[in-house]
Amino acid sequence: MNKxxxxxxxxxxxxxxWLASQVVSxxxxxxxxxxFWHEDEQEQKIFDDFSENxxxxxxxxxGISPNYSINxxxxxxxxxxxxxxxxxxASLSAKFWLKRGGFHAKVISTTKKGQVHFSWxxxxxxxxxxxxxxKSELLCSVNDLVANMENRGGxxxxxxxxxxxxxxxxxxxxxxKFDTCDAMGxxxxxxxxxRLGQSLKQxxxxxxxxxxxxxxxxxxxxxxxxxxxxxxxxxxxxxxxEDLGDFSGHxxxxxxxxxxxxxxxxxxxxxxxxxxxxxxxxxxIDAVILATGNDxxxxxxxxxxxxxxxxxxxxxxxxxxxxxxxxxxxxIPLALGTVGGLTKLHPLAKASLEILDNPDAKELxxxxxxxxxxxxxxxxxxxxxxxxxxxxxxxxxLNILNQLSATAAQIEHAKIVxxxxxxxxxxxxxxxxxxxxxx
Amino acid sequence: MNKxxxxxxxxxxxxxxWLASQVVSxxxxxxxxxxFWHEDEQEQKIFDDFSENxxxxxxxxxGISPNYSINxxxxxxxxxxxxxxxxxxASLSAKFWLKRGGFHAKVISTTKKGQVHFSWxxxxxxxxxxxxxxKSELLCSVNDLVANMENRGGxxxxxxxxxxxxxxxxxxxxxxKFDTCDAMGxxxxxxxxxRLGQSLKQxxxxxxxxxxxxxxxxxxxxxxxxxxxxxxxxxxxxxxxEDLGDFSGHxxxxxxxxxxxxxxxxxxxxxxxxxxxxxxxxxxIDAVILATGNDxxxxxxxxxxxxxxxxxxxxxxxxxxxxxxxxxxxxIPLALGTVGGLTKLHPLAKASLEILDNPDAKELxxxxxxxxxxxxxxxxxxxxxxxxxxxxxxxxxLNILNQLSATAAQIEHAKIVxxxxxxxxxxxxxxxxxxxxxx
Numbered sequence: 001m002n003k004x005x006x007x008x009x010x011x012x013x014x015x016x017x018w019l020a021s022q023v024v025s026x027x028x029x030x031x032x033x034x035x036f037w038h039e040d041e042q043e044q045k046i047f048d049d050f051s052e053n054x055x056x057x058x059x060x061x062x063g064i065s066p067n068y069s070i071n072x073x074x075x076x077x078x079x080x081x082x083x084x085x086x087x088x089x090a091s092l093s094a095k096f097w098l099k100r101g102g103f104h105a106k107v108i109s110t111t112k113k114g115q116v117h118f119s120w121x122x123x124x125x126x127x128x129x130x131x132x133x134x135k136s137e138l139l140c141s142v143n144d145l146v147a148n149m150e151n152r153g154g155x156x157x158x159x160x161x162x163x164x165x166x167x168x169x170x171x172x173x174x175x176x177k178f179d180t181c182d183a184m185g186x187x188x189x190x191x192x193x194x195r196l197g198q199s200l201k202q203x204x205x206x207x208x209x210x211x212x213x214x215x216x217x218x219x220x221x222x223x224x225x226x227x228x229x230x231x232x233x234x235x236x237x238x239x240x241x242e243d244l245g246d247f248s249g250h251x252x253x254x255x256x257x258x259x260x261x262x263x264x265x266x267x268x269x270x271x272x273x274x275x276x277x278x279x280x281x282x283x284x285i286d287a288v289i290l291a292t293g294n295d296x297x298x299x300x301x302x303x304x305x306x307x308x309x310x311x312x313x314x315x316x317x318x319x320x321x322x323x324x325x326x327x328x329x330x331x332i333p334l335a336l337g338t339v340g341g342l343t344k345l346h347p348l349a350k351a352s353l354e355i356l357d358n359p360d361a362k363e364l365x366x367x368x369x370x371x372x373x374x375x376x377x378x379x380x381x382x383x384x385x386x387x388x389x390x391x392x393x394x395x396x397x398l399n400i401l402n403q404l405s406a407t408a409a410q411i412e413h414a415k416i417v418x419x420x421x422x423x424x425x426x427x428x429x430x431x432x433x434x435x436x437x438x439x
Numbered sequence: 440m441n442k443x444x445x446x447x448x449x450x451x452x453x454x455x456x457w458l459a460s461q462v463v464s465x466x467x468x469x470x471x472x473x474x475f476w477h478e479d480e481q482e483q484k485i486f487d488d489f490s491e492n493x494x495x496x497x498x499x500x501x502g503i504s505p506n507y508s509i510n511x512x513x514x515x516x517x518x519x520x521x522x523x524x525x526x527x528x529a530s531l532s533a534k535f536w537l538k539r540g541g542f543h544a545k546v547i548s549t550t551k552k553g554q555v556h557f558s559w560x561x562x563x564x565x566x567x568x569x570x571x572x573x574k575s576e577l578l579c580s581v582n583d584l585v586a587n588m589e590n591r592g593g594x595x596x597x598x599x600x601x602x603x604x605x606x607x608x609x610x611x612x613x614x615x616k617f618d619t620c621d622a623m624g625x626x627x628x629x630x631x632x633x634r635l636g637q638s639l640k641q642x643x644x645x646x647x648x649x650x651x652x653x654x655x656x657x658x659x660x661x662x663x664x665x666x667x668x669x670x671x672x673x674x675x676x677x678x679x680x681e682d683l684g685d686f687s688g689h690x691x692x693x694x695x696x697x698x699x700x701x702x703x704x705x706x707x708x709x710x711x712x713x714x715x716x717x718x719x720x721x722x723x724i725d726a727v728i729l730a731t732g733n734d735x736x737x738x739x740x741x742x743x744x745x746x747x748x749x750x751x752x753x754x755x756x757x758x759x760x761x762x763x764x765x766x767x768x769x770x771i772p773l774a775l776g777t778v779g780g781l782t783k784l785h786p787l788a789k790a791s792l793e794i795l796d797n798p799d800a801k802e803l804x805x806x807x808x809x810x811x812x813x814x815x816x817x818x819x820x821x822x823x824x825x826x827x828x829x830x831x832x833x834x835x836x837l838n839i840l841n842q843l844s845a846t847a848a849q850i851e852h853a854k855i856v857x858x859x860x861x862x863x864x865x866x867x868x869x870x871x872x873x874x875x876x877x878x
Contacts (some may be wrong), residue, residue, distance in 0.1 A: 001513040001796065002539060007505045008530070014502060017720055020845040022515065031790040033501070042844075045476070049841050051486040051500040051518075052526040052834075054848050058519040058729065058787050061489045062472070064454060066446045074440040076461065079490075080497040083734060089493040091447070098442060107864075117712065124526060148863065154724070167708040168701075170832055175711075187862070195825045221700055221822035221831035221847050227714035262607075266556050269606040271744060272557065272614075275666035286736055290497065295522060297725060299720040304743030305710060312751040340864065342521055345842050348497050355462050357440065375877050383660035387633045392793070395491075396626060423626070425779065426586065435638050 008028050008053055009398060011062065037420065046345065062291065063087040063349060064355075067094040069102025070235075070370050076353040077371055079287035084395030085388075086283045090371055099239045100244075103373065105366035109356030111157060112231055114224035116174035117195045120204075122214035124163060127172065131161040135204045138174075144249045154179040158194070164235055177230075182361040184337030186224055192224035219301065226298045227305055228335040233365040235373050236329035240384050244326060247385050257326045259384040260319060265327070267315025275377070276347035277315040278307055281330065283376025288368045292356070293342035293349025311347035316377050327374050330373040334365045393423045400428045410435060447492055454494050458608040462808075471782075485784065501730065501787060502526040503794075506533040508541025509809050516810055517725035517791040523834030525722045528817030529810055536676045537827065539683075542812065543803035545672035550596060551670055553628045553663035555636045559643075561653035562604060566611065570600040571651045573642045573772075577613075580638035581631050588627060593618040595631070605857060613639065615770055621800040623733065623776030625663055632661035649755035665737045666744055667774040672804040674812050675768035683765060686824050698759060698823040703767070706754025716815070717746055720769065723814025727807045731795070732781035732788030741772050758816050769812040773804045832862045839867045 016033050025031050038044040047052045053181065060080045064085050068075040077094075079087050092318060097103060100305035110161050120127060127227040140158065146155045164171040178189055197219040204210060204217040244253035251259075267277035268312050284301065286296045307316050317330045337343055344350050353359065356367060382388045397418050401411050403425075410432055417431055441462050449457065452699040455472050464470050472495035477483040487493045500520045504526050516533075519528050536542060559566060559822040578595065585594045596616040613635060617628055636658040642651060643656040680698035690698075706716035721742065725735045746755050756769045776782055777800050783789050792798065795806060821827045837855050840850050842864075849871055856870055 001515050001533075003506050003508075003513055004515075008527070009701050013505055019503065019515065021618050023796070025793050026792065031793070032786060033480070033790070035479075036501075036787065038475070038498070039478070040474075047498050047500055050521050051523055053502040053530065054500040054526075055503055055726055056787065057496075057498035057502040058499040059477070059486050060499060061493040062497045063485055063490050063492040063494040064446070064458065064494055065492065066627065067442050067764060069442075074442055076440050076443075076458065082489050082732075082785070083736075084490055085747075087493075088447070088649075091492065095442075108692065113711060115709075115711055117709075119701070148865070164709065168704055171667055173704065173709070189531070190827060191832075197826075215499070218698075220698060221819075222533075223586075223712070223715060223822060224828060225711035225715050226718045227711050257598055259657075259659060262558070263556075266610065266659065270554075270556075270603065270612070272552060272612075272664035272666050273662070273741045275663050275744045276662060279665045279736050282740065285711045297522075297718050297721045297739075300719065300736075300739040301714045301743060304740060305714045305747065306750045308744065308747030309459050313744045313747050320748075339634060344864075346498075347471060347815055348495065348520070349476065351464065352473070354470070355458065357462070380660075383662060387636075393626070393630075398488055399784055403487055425783075426587070434670065 011047065012055055015053065019055075021436060026423060043151050043347070046347075048249050049210070050345070060290065065091045065094060065371070066100050067091065068367070068370060068374070070366055072102065075357075076355060076365060076369060077288060078291040078355050079371070080290035081283065081287040083283060084399065086287060086375060089215070089382070090284050090375045093374035093378040097374070100237065100239040103235055103237055103370045105233065105370055107362045107365055108232040108234055108331070109230045110362065110414065112178045112180055112185055112189065112224070112228050114176050114178065114193045114222070116176070116193055116200060116222045117220045118172055118174070118200065119218040119220060120169050120171045120172055120214070123211065124165070126209060128161060130204065130207050134207070135159060137203060138196055138199050142195050145188075145192050145195060147285060151249065152181045153224055154181040174311050182338045183340040185340075187340070189224040193224065207288055226301050226335070228333045229306055229309065230300055230329060230333075231335045232333050233369045234329065234331040235366060235369040236327060237322050237373070237377070238327040241324055249385065251385060255370065256385070260380055261321055263380050263384050264317060264319035267376070268318075269314070271313050274307065274313050274315045277317070280379040281316055281332075281372040281376045285332075285368055285372040287379040288371050291349065291352040292338070292364065293346045293352070295341070299334060300303065306333050317373060329372065329376060330369055330376065332369050332372065334368055336361050336364050338364050338367065359409065359430065384415060393418065397423045400425050404429060404432055406432055444771045451487065453493055454492065456632075458494075465691065482786070485786075489781065489784075490775045499729065504530045504533060504810070506530065506537050507806070507809060508537050509805055511541065512805060514796075515794060515795050516727060516806060517730040518730035518810070520722065520726040523724060523838065524816060524848070525726060528821070529814045530725050531660070532813035532817040532820070535818075536813070539676065539678040542674055543712065544672065545811055546804055547671040547673055547770070548669045549618060549665070549801065550878060551619055551624055551628065551667050553615050553617065553632045553661070555615070555632055555661045556611045556659045557611055557613070557636070557639065558657040558659060559611055560609050561649065562743055563604070563688070565648060565653060566599060569643065573646070574598060576642060577635055579640050581634050584631050584634060589620065591620045593620040616780055621777045622779040623774060624697070624779075626779075627729045628663040630828040632663065636661040638838045643784050660771065665740050665774070667741055667749065667772045668745055669772075670774045671770060672770050672808045673768065673770045674805060674808040675766060676812070676816070677766040678763050678765055680763055688824065690824060696760055699819055701760035701762055702819050702823050703754060703756060706756075708753070708813050710752050713752050716756070719818040720755055720771075720815045724807055724811040730788065730791040731803065732785045732791070733775050734780070738773060741774065745772050756812060767812065767816060769815065771808050773805050773807055773813065775800050775807065777803050795799070827840055832857065834859050836867065837861045839864050842867060845871055
């Protein structure tokens, strides 16, 4: 591999050719990137322009998970995920709870935030006075930027000066709360914050009570926060224990509920389990985030930081058994958008939102959290009953058999052989070979 | 939307037909899922079988980021990401550091873990005695499962009994350390743990010193942990401050370094900034994780929990300025695989690994961490110099213009108009309309 100047200026085919000149592919020096292009050049261009230096499309399976009842309304949820068993587990949970009252979801709050991070030296009290005097002027300076959002019912909700000098010398923040309605709002928030940063500098420069050094506010950066604990949604399921039914291995509803509750408690106290527990929740959440054109890095970063908010990283869901009622619940921050970004630009993101009956951001928060809880229920149910390997191995085996282009007869044979054996690529290949030699 | 029984048993076309019967699409009741199928039915089947209830492929832009020097070796890195500016920023950083010694990366350790979580009532000391006596027998019980992995140089590294009863009544763990070589190893670890759970129950049942109640170990669950702080890699860049060069707005290298260091410090102490700072790191990391067929939910969950390991959620990267040297560093846990899972099954994941010169898992850890650091450098560089909105808005504008099928002349016009205006879908559409009316 060599270095290259001006790579971004090459066209798509030139980029592919350069790559081919640098790497010998196992498939005769052609990686087949063109095989994954959309046949319609105009439509392909939409995907090419989402990002930079694009040469192909990476396919992710687009699947469908039906039978969610959320607050009495039925949903069929599109999920984009490459991991096997996730869509199956979530769908089973949805159906399980459909017969037991469905999911109940509620948006607690939708506040988003951003900060102007700045350094300032001087008498603290004077800075706070300056802020009081200039607060409305600061807000006026972004009038043109917020006008549209205000027309839609959103805008800036509050702006506060925060003294952070106990943590870092001369460090202060303008902390700004936003309501961005149905937009995720990153561009809006960042534009407003950058303007506020400029206005803050200017106002300080002109503020008479400040001595020279105090007039110099050094704005380090202006940026939205992906930490949105006040953009919060709650979802839960609940039923009498006896309605849970029986489980495999002669496990009674009561035993199942007790084991399930204990598994959730373990995730609350043990970081090793908590991380995997929450990873499972995000298996469900991210699949809907991806399918609807939202940004999973933002959702992940926020959710996991939220899981550590009390100083210990903990499982995000909770389970209780009280007065004979089994209840399983998830409260999670989700800053989502149903307008803007990729939501309408990506044709399948647009289709996903239509399948979900074009929800607003709040409704989408409820749906996404619910799929996370459904997925978590499915995973824990497997873990405390049959174990997860049984289902996983079945899917894994099929993937490998596909890759080996196994015949229908070979597939049936392999299913029997690997019923109680550990599935690995080499083991399956050996088994297929053995069978071929026999015939 | 209605509920449905037996959805998973419908074939792909039937699934699509059912959806169409339930939802009125804006495009005449057809979502166009078929438009995104691969033309080769056999190749499409591979993607369909990764997950369940699949009906189409969700396209993600597959882009190329060149010019990384890691420990003196050149890499061109494939990135899969739908967010604009990420590939561009990472590539700029790679090139910036190429002229300044490149990236230096080192794998610290590669230990992965899993636990058998169980409940037990009795005299603690007796349980620990039981474990000492039966430890080698437990290990023997998984001999057949670990044989292959041991041949490749991996296997079980340690197995410990942990008393967790101070956190939850009667709660203990078997904590098992693994080396899974170049595999991510989830299936391997889970299979071993489920077997260990069975063996543990059996051994306890047969252990003579136990009284009846002590013979009953209740295994709650057996599962790998995605928390792998001991599967750790470090990467850094370093150069004399004066070599950093000049920055826009007449910012000197020294001022830039100071502002950069302060921005990184802020991410260490303020959770609002830390979450967004780390989100940026994962923009780079996840793009390579996706491109190489690894599991981003596992990587995200682990990385963010690691960011909170000392009780405060902090930025993952560090910056220091000492003796005239600017140094920027990232230490992050990354449990990756270059064999197994989707790595060879997904044709573009396979191509990605070939472009990266078929790295082993350790080499891939270095590459992935480096792209995370490069992305973080690019983001902070923008934030402390021009602000991030300038670049973002340019990309956003182009996306919108594409969607509106703007002509070349309209695109040029819009670029000028929106040079200093906030870009939004409605504003751009209005502007295009206005121009059309004028002509």
